[in-house]
Amino acid sequence: MLWLFPILLLVYLLYRARRQRPQPWAGVWLWRRGKRRRFRPRLDLRLLLLLLAAALLVLALDDPPLGPTPMVLVVDASASMRAREGAKTRLDLAKERLLPLLERAPEAVLVRAGETPKAFGPAPGVALRDALLALEAEDRRADLEGAMALGRRLLKAPVVVATDGPPPPGAEGYLGVGSPQENLGLVAVDRGFLALGNSAQRPLTAEVELGGERLRAEVPARGYARLPDLPPTFAARLVGEDALALDDGAAFGLRRPGVDYPTLPALARLFALIGVSPGREVLVRIGVPEGAPETPTLFLAPRGGAPIPVLLTTPHPLLEGVALLGEALPPPPRPQGPWRALAEGEGGVGLLYVAEGGLYLPPLEALQDKPFFPLLVHNFLKPYREVRTGLLAPEETLLPTPEASFLPKTSGGGGRFFALLAALVLLLEALLFRRR
Incomplete structure (x- = not known):
């Protein structure tokens, strides 16, 4: 409803102009004088006031924020955020993109979204800078919904989630990090059973070291394969390097509870x-x-x-x-x-x-x-x-692919301020240039 105020103000000024005697407007006066004789243009205060009022009305309709807003930042701490993206990890990229948002926030909460969410704050954003830079990603999975709920309990503010997966429901902002990478990992073990996952868009050959032997398995694109005829208990490790090292080793054993x-x-x-x-x-x-x-x-x-x-x-x-x-x-x-x-x-x-x-x-x-x-x-x-031991959630090994990022729409508040300024400028113009 804020847009109604400048419109009503303009209607009132037009009505007031029709009720009074005709008087020259600043722009028309300048144009008529230029037609009569050549002259060197000079500053027209009345024209400047009218242009300033128009600019303030445009800003009022846009309703910009008056300043930085509080924010809840949720950072995915699951193992897939350790995947390499060139010389950096996905978590490093998330920190680089979140740091400017955090430092500008007058008040913020930082939530590490692992298997159990952990929160830092509320505090001024600058005070949480070291906590953000110290975050590590190693959990089997990330409870993003639980982390968002924890952040909202601590601070009523828009929530921005940085993750390599799709945006969780209810997030006002989302920073997707990461790109498609080729990764092989051990995704499940049981008595005599071992399964492997492949994140690539093409089949890959996995080489596994187990009990002093090296076994091979063809793993389909974005799929899984198994190694048969294994001993009841074993320890296995993938040979070679890929995007994620945390899922390259796993073991299965028995004990007496x-x-x-x-x-x-x-x-x-x-x-x-x-x-x-x-x-x-x-x-x-x-x-x-x-x-x-x-x-x-x-x-x-x-x-x-x-x-x-x-x-x-x-x-x-x-x-x-x-x-x-x-x-x-x-x-x-x-x-x-x-x-x-x-x-x-x-x-x-x-x-x-x-x-x-x-x-x-x-x-x-x-x-x-x-x-x-x-x-x-x-x-x-x-x-x-x-x-x-050594197992991650299978979706971590398949390395999620992010979607397009978006930031929360900042709350307004400046519209009323600029509308009031526009009204004051128009009032000043009416007082300075009214016909006596």
Whole structure:
């Protein structure tokens, strides 16, 4: 609505001019005098005032900002920002482009967007210069949305995100850094399994050093390949140099997780078979869950109802290789919190329950002689038995390609100021040159 003010002001001046006696305008007077005789042009104050008022009205319609604005700067700290772009990394390029914005900001928040966002500020932008220059990129992935939310909680200001991926939703500004690069990396390992990724637009041959041997694999463009027939545990490394060194080595191994369980003969035999060590990494408790477990926990119900056949199971990694259909199990007491049924009997009665970091089973007496019980517990302990090192998220190895950059539209505020100046200039012209 700011544009209405100068228009109403002009309408009022035209109305005032029609109500008064005709009087020569500065520009017309100058033109008429030049027609009568030749003369040396001289400064016409009235013309200058009118031109100044017109220029101020144009500025008022543009509504420029009165000065630098506060800003939240989010910097992608994922491993792909370490990719080489000539003599510099993608993170170096992001720092160069963000530094002028940061130093001009009267107040700013700097957020390092890694797996866990970390914020610096609020503080004057110049005070955060050293924090920006000290940032390193090495995380497996970047939580850009979480970093933006953290920055907005600390400072109500436009958010500018510097990343080598596409702009995240809700960002007012975006600085895309990086260009297409050729990179090979190790993206997944498992028992006897190794997968490689290729970021190039053409197939590449990967050479992997593993157990004193060198193995080769053809990796398709922007795709993945695997090396078969590997030993159960191994350490592998890519041979040669590419755009990103952080994904060139990975390993897979097994260990004994620390388990704390009640001293019951059935549990002692079970964990001796699986192979665990004393500890509190995983807990085994007899009881009914009252919420989500804070520590990975295997719950065994203290009691159960009459056994009923298992009629339905939900696809889940915990049930890999486990044959439950047709087994008869006693329904345990229903747990409290975010637990969902993994196996159900007639009428949708839950028999096994799962939650994040938790597994809830019927009473031990009903399970200890079942052939699926050791495999089910083994599957629950599997993430804590396996050790994977050196892996990044696959999308980091494929090196994201940025989009066109854009900066936030700076908030106005100067429009009212320039409109007021224009009105004052027109008032001054009317007072100085009114006909007496």
